[in-house]
Amino acid sequence: MNWDPLIPVLTVASSLVPGLIIFGLAEERVRLRTALNLIGALIKLALVGWMLWGVYHEHHYETRLALLPDLELVLRVGPLSLLFVTLSGVLWMVTTIYAIGYLENSPHRSRFFGFFSLCVTATVGVALAGNLITFLLFYELLTLVTYPLVVHRGTEEARRAGRTYLIYTIFGGSLLLLGTVWLYSLTGTLEFTPQGFLSDLDAEHRPTLIIIFSLLIAGLGVKAALVPLHGWLPQVMVAPAPVSALLHAVAVVKVGAFGIVRVVYDVFGIDFAIELGVTAPLAWLAATTIIYGSMRALFQDELKRRLAYSTVSQISYIILGVAIAGPIATIGGLVHLVHQGLMKVTLFFCAGNLAETLGIHKVSEMKGVGRRMPWTMAAFTIGALGMIGVPPIAGFISKWYLGLGALQADQDWVIIILVGSSLLNAAYFLPILHAAWFQKPPHSWPEDRDFGHKETAWTLLLPPLLTAAMALVAGLLATLPFSPLEWAKLITEREFYCP
Amino acid sequence: MVSVVTNIPWGIILILLPSAAAIACFLWPRIANELGLVTAFTIVLSTTGLGWQIMENGAYHHTVGGWGAPLGIELYADGLSLLMLAASALVGSGISTYSASYFEQEHLERFWPLWLLLQTALNALFLSADIFNLYVTLELMGLAAVALAALTNNSDALSGSMRYLLATLLGSLSYLLGVALLYHSFGTVDISTLAERVDSSPTVWASLGLMTAGLALKTALFPLHFWLPPAHASAPAPVSALLSSLVVKASFYILLRLWINIFAPLGEGVDTLLGLLGATAVIWGSLQALRQTRLKLLVAYSTVAQIGYLFLAFPLAVATNVTAWSATTYLVLSHALAKAAMFLAAGNLLLFSSHDRIADLDRVVQRIPLTMAAFALAGVSIIGLPPSGGFIGKWLLLEAALSQGRWDVAVILLLGSLLAAGYVFKVLGHAFTQAPLPLKPTVIPASMEWSALLLAFAAILLGLLASPILSLVDIGHITGHSEVRP
Numbered sequence: 001m002n003w004d005p006l007i008p009v010l011t012v013a014s015s016l017v018p019g020l021i022i023f024g025l026a027e028e029r030v031r032l033r034t035a036l037n038l039i040g041a042l043i044k045l046a047l048v049g050w051m052l053w054g055v056y057h058e059h060h061y062e063t064r065l066a067l068l069p070d071l072e073l074v075l076r077v078g079p080l081s082l083l084f085v086t087l088s089g090v091l092w093m094v095t096t097i098y099a100i101g102y103l104e105n106s107p108h109r110s111r112f113f114g115f116f117s118l119c120v121t122a123t124v125g126v127a128l129a130g131n132l133i134t135f136l137l138f139y140e141l142l143t144l145v146t147y148p149l150v151v152h153r154g155t156e157e158a159r160r161a162g163r164t165y166l167i168y169t170i171f172g173g174s175l176l177l178l179g180t181v182w183l184y185s186l187t188g189t190l191e192f193t194p195q196g197f198l199s200d201l202d203a204e205h206r207p208t209l210i211i212i213f214s215l216l217i218a219g220l221g222v223k224a225a226l227v228p229l230h231g232w233l234p235q236v237m238v239a240p241a242p243v244s245a246l247l248h249a250v251a252v253v254k255v256g257a258f259g260i261v262r263v264v265y266d267v268f269g270i271d272f273a274i275e276l277g278v279t280a281p282l283a284w285l286a287a288t289t290i291i292y293g294s295m296r297a298l299f300q301d302e303l304k305r306r307l308a309y310s311t312v313s314q315i316s317y318i319i320l321g322v323a324i325a326g327p328i329a330t331i332g333g334l335v336h337l338v339h340q341g342l343m344k345v346t347l348f349f350c351a352g353n354l355a356e357t358l359g360i361h362k363v364s365e366m367k368g369v370g371r372r373m374p375w376t377m378a379a380f381t382i383g384a385l386g387m388i389g390v391p392p393i394a395g396f397i398s399k400w401y402l403g404l405g406a407l408q409a410d411q412d413w414v415i416i417i418l419v420g421s422s423l424l425n426a427a428y429f430l431p432i433l434h435a436a437w438f439q440k441p442p443h444s445w446p447e448d449r450d451f452g453h454k455e456t457a458w459t460l461l462l463p464p465l466l467t468a469a470m471a472l473v474a475g476l477l478a479t480l481p482f483s484p485l486e487w488a489k490l491i492t493e494r495e496f497y498c499p
Numbered sequence: 500m501v502s503v504v505t506n507i508p509w510g511i512i513l514i515l516l517p518s519a520a521a522i523a524c525f526l527w528p529r530i531a532n533e534l535g536l537v538t539a540f541t542i543v544l545s546t547t548g549l550g551w552q553i554m555e556n557g558a559y560h561h562t563v564g565g566w567g568a569p570l571g572i573e574l575y576a577d578g579l580s581l582l583m584l585a586a587s588a589l590v591g592s593g594i595s596t597y598s599a600s601y602f603e604q605e606h607l608e609r610f611w612p613l614w615l616l617l618q619t620a621l622n623a624l625f626l627s628a629d630i631f632n633l634y635v636t637l638e639l640m641g642l643a644a645v646a647l648a649a650l651t652n653n654s655d656a657l658s659g660s661m662r663y664l665l666a667t668l669l670g671s672l673s674y675l676l677g678v679a680l681l682y683h684s685f686g687t688v689d690i691s692t693l694a695e696r697v698d699s700s701p702t703v704w705a706s707l708g709l710m711t712a713g714l715a716l717k718t719a720l721f722p723l724h725f726w727l728p729p730a731h732a733s734a735p736a737p738v739s740a741l742l743s744s745l746v747v748k749a750s751f752y753i754l755l756r757l758w759i760n761i762f763a764p765l766g767e768g769v770d771t772l773l774g775l776l777g778a779t780a781v782i783w784g785s786l787q788a789l790r791q792t793r794l795k796l797l798v799a800y801s802t803v804a805q806i807g808y809l810f811l812a813f814p815l816a817v818a819t820n821v822t823a824w825s826a827t828t829y830l831v832l833s834h835a836l837a838k839a840a841m842f843l844a845a846g847n848l849l850l851f852s853s854h855d856r857i858a859d860l861d862r863v864v865q866r867i868p869l870t871m872a873a874f875a876l877a878g879v880s881i882i883g884l885p886p887s888g889g890f891i892g893k894w895l896l897l898e899a900a901l902s903q904g905r906w907d908v909a910v911i912l913l914l915g916s917l918l919a920a921g922y923v924f925k926v927l928g929h930a931f932t933q934a935p936l937p938l939k940p941t942v943i944p945a946s947m948e949w950s951a952l953l954l955a956f957a958a959i960l961l962g963l964l965a966s967p968i969l970s971l972v973d974i975g976h977i978t979g980h981s982e983v984r985p
Contacts, residue, residue, distance in 0.1 A: 141884075
């Protein structure tokens with residue numbers, strides 16, 4: 001029997017099934033819940049490993065299911081989808097460990113972990129989607145299952161953030177739906193194809209296609225937090241730290257950016273998109289977002305809010321890489337999809353540790369914290385330096401390729417954006433590092449929880465150390481096969497710029 | 500084995516069984532509960548049998564007593580009737596299970612005969628092929644429904660159902676006048692024969708107007724919806740569920756049949772009007788739902804809005820556009836399931852907290868997670884988010900609208916979804932609070948929570964079964980009848 005069509009389904013099911021079972025578990029079944037989560041995550045990682053090997057050797061996995069008489073639900077594993085699946089699989093594992101420690105003894109854990117698994121399921125579904133309707137389906141599912149995580153704490157503030165989140169995302173979802181149906185009524189297909197499926201359309205449809213492109217990008221831009229659609233992201237940081245970590249690194253914002261990659265390369269096709277003249281405005285929009293996000297981050301005293309604005313800025317590197325429209329810049333954008341995830345998840349874990357251990361929520365309270373929590377701050381330092389683009393951390397690789405790609409595509413202005421943004425990044429991260437390592441600690445912390453001779457619980461410490469190490473390794477060993485960089489090159493060669 | 504199943508006259512059973520059970524429940528009220536439940540599930544089985552039959556042999560015909568049209572009564576079931584029967588069997592079994600635990604003995608004795616009578620009328624209605632039989636079943640259904648709405652006889656329920664009674668009688672009267680006019684001019688009440696004979700004459704125009712208006716009143720199309728919110732909100736929960744999900748759909752089904760088979764080529768202008776009223780209903784109903792402070796009224800106004808969607812298809816379904824009718828059928832089915840689930844969930848909340856003020860739901864909803872899950876899943880389908888039956892319906896409708904360049908319809912559809920998200924999440928937001936969990940267990944019987952949840956699941960599942968279900972619609976449907984027409 002041929003097992004290949006089952007693989008994508010199993011990949012989705014490995015987080016869906018544990019999630020559904022967890023909903024039914026009583027609060028106090030901690031062990032069973034933890035076991036289910038970890039088993040699911042391990043199975044997913046095993047499948048990811050299997051698929052990485054297969055896809056590397058030009059093997060393809062595909063599942064199709066009739067959704068409407070002439071539209072199918074398609075799950076397809078290709079190099080690009082696998083990049084995103086791998087990222088979400090790995091970070092799900094790490095974040096689950098973190099969440100177990102973070103939420104210890106708090107109420108509603110079954111609900112939390114249930115929706116947490118569904119959130120990963122939807123993300124993996126988005127990654128594997130082989131056509132636009134499957135993408136849309138999981139994209140909307142993600143909106144729904146993230147809402148309970150955002151409002152998890154149930155405070156008035158959390159509920160307000162949840163409302164804002166829903167207003168933005170459901171509105172964005174409607175735009176995406178409208179664009180998708182419109183596209184379908186024009187072409188009769190929604191299948192993601194290398195080089196896109198629109199270039200054969202009559203020239204009279206061009207203006208319509210530009211409007212459809214704008215609709216799709218606006219719909220996706222809400223989740224990718226493109227200015228001016230980013231307003232929800234800084235508010236949503238009231239969610240528990242593991243949720244913020246997942247939201248900023250893989251789930252919501254990444255899904256938006258990933259969707260833009262799909263639309264530009266696999267729906268419109270890069271050559272056709274350039275011909276339509278839609279990539280240049282997109283590049284400008286991304287550049288504006290990069291600078292605007294960094295500027296806003298400068299003035300935030302609340303640590304998580306500063307990190308949130310930093311995400312607004314960083315996600316647009318991916319979009320910028322796509323919109324510069326050259327192979328090298330594309331590599332830079334794609335690899336940043338992974339690198340930003342690793343670095344940002346580290347930073348959010350560390351922010352969560354500071355809040356949980358010492359009650360520190362603000363940058364101004366971080367003086368001397370490096371002495372009290374050296375390991376956490378070491379991980380934070382790696383993440384922050386990576387964001388600035390200091391070699392040899394992963395972020396440097398992304399920026400290097402983006403810069404090279406811009407030069408290759410004769411878009412020199414991008415260099416100014418990159419340099420300016422790096423300076424801004426340094427301006428909002430370095431003072432934190434300086435304060436944490438070189439200033440004197442205060443006499444007492446806001447709420448000091450005692451963990452004996454350790455700086456904090458191991459479940460909270462291990463995840464950021466792991467992800468920081470990954471960010472470092474991804475930068476150091478970028479030229480080894482199966483590194484994010486090499487994989488991004490493989491995607492670009494095989495899918496986007498194949499001869 | 501197969502031939503045994505396909506040879507049983509399932510259509511007859513679907514009518515005789517609930518009517519016999521209704522009489523039995525009236526005679527032996529002590530065992531009414533058991534009888535009613537057994538009947539509900541036998542109806543599900545019989546509908547499955549009928550479905551098998553139809554898939555094997557095509558559309559189902561049965562001439563009662565051997566007397567066919569134009570004199571006798573003929574039973575007819577194609578894909579569309581089958582889907583309606585299936586929806587009513589499914590929703591019916593959910594409501595029956597729920598009611599068995601919901602009512603006290605005194606009310607149960609009155610509930611079962613009426614509810615079984617209503618099921619008889621529904622099944623007969625979906626199996627009728629002539630406009631007079633449709634009238635008879637419609638009237639029977641209306642009377643049973645009014646009696647059910649007044650079941651608890653408190654003052655709210657009585658005044659609500661009095662209005663309901665007047666509306667339903669007026670609606671059937673108007674419909675009957677139309678039937679009389681058609682019969683007078685063409686000498687037949689059989690739909691397929693009428694389809695061949697109608698022409699564009701003043702009589703046909705008058706009957707089109709009368710029948711459409713009467714049915715629109717019974718379906719509660721804006722601005723004829725005035726009777727619905729008080730009646731649906733004041734009735735006991737399972738009754739609200741069956742009124743909103745089945746009874747209004749039955750009169751809409753008749754309208755759909757008439758329109759597809761008889762009036763489609765004649766109704767230019769009228770279809771635009773129906774579409775316009777539908778659009779207004781979507782916006783008005785949703786806005787009203789958004790401002791309600793009581794849960795059941797919110798759900799009732801949501802029905803007004805959702806009925807509006809059904810009428811949006813009329814101006815789109817010009818000539819051969821089958822997509823629009825498929826969309827409508829899908830919306831009817833998914834709304835039936837989702838709205839039943841929603842009303843049953845609302846009933847649980849009301850029962851648990853003895854109030855349904857939305858603002859004070861904080862302390863309640865966390866304690867009944869299954870009910871809340873039912874409400875949420877039903878809400879997903881009502882909003883039209885994927886994966887759900889509601890999403891498929893809206894996708895098809897949007898597709899039909901955009902392929903004809905009808906931007907106005909597309910905008911209404913999206914706006915309606917946004918507003919629906921607003922009122923659904925207005926309720927769901929209360930599930931997330933810091934209010935502490937109490938130690939005492941829920942007092943709601945499991946069967947009541949599960950029947951709501953399973954119906955909601957079914958509405959979600961519809962979103963993944965669109966392909967086989969839509970292929971059913973084609974059996975003997977639109978195409979089958981238009982072949983007869985010259």
